Amino acid sequence: DAGVIQSPRHEVTEMGQEVTLRCKPISGHDYLFWYRQTMMRGLELLIYFNNNVPIDDSGMPEDRFSAKMPNASFSTLKIQPSEPRDSAVYFCASSFREHQPQHFGDGTRLSIL
């Protein structure tokens, strides 16, 4: 079975550039989550969707971050403009139901120079 697929695995870009991270959840999963992991703050939930609808975006750090889920098999997390402090590992996860285990993708390691 295919797991959660994220792309790219690594991204290095210069400050001010737009960054787009992509995620394909596990087929049939109703919930999709975006997390950010840093040494200082650990794992933080940024936003999550249920049936393609954003439910809680209180973790999105600021207006430079936006996330969309145009259909059940695809989501994007966009940062525009990017800043060095956005450097982190970004994970996408999905779950079948609300209180079911969340299955994570391999993450995108983002470096903003």
Added chain:
Amino acid sequence: AQKITQTQPGMFVQEKEAVTLDCTYDTSDQSYGLFWYKQPSSGEMIFLIYQGSYDEQNATEGRYSLNFQKARKSANLVISASQLGDSAMYFCAILYNQGGKLIFGQGTELSVKP
């Protein structure tokens, strides 16, 4: 507010021995879920085990078991017969009753010695 505490930043265990990783939580909800994830040095997050707050029996998954003590608000992970491949970061997490929001602890780094 939900809170998860993992008090052991790092642990060492001899290969083939058992090890317990501590996790305590704080919540006012009656219904919640507790999860453990493993993060090897390669970076992926691997789901290990789940315990629901109303589950009467401790969860087990192969060599992993969860020592759930509801009154003490603790959900310790027990790994039996440690293997070198168990060396990784381990995260405890609690799921809000309302919605799918997972709150993670800071993690425990486990090193298995040959």
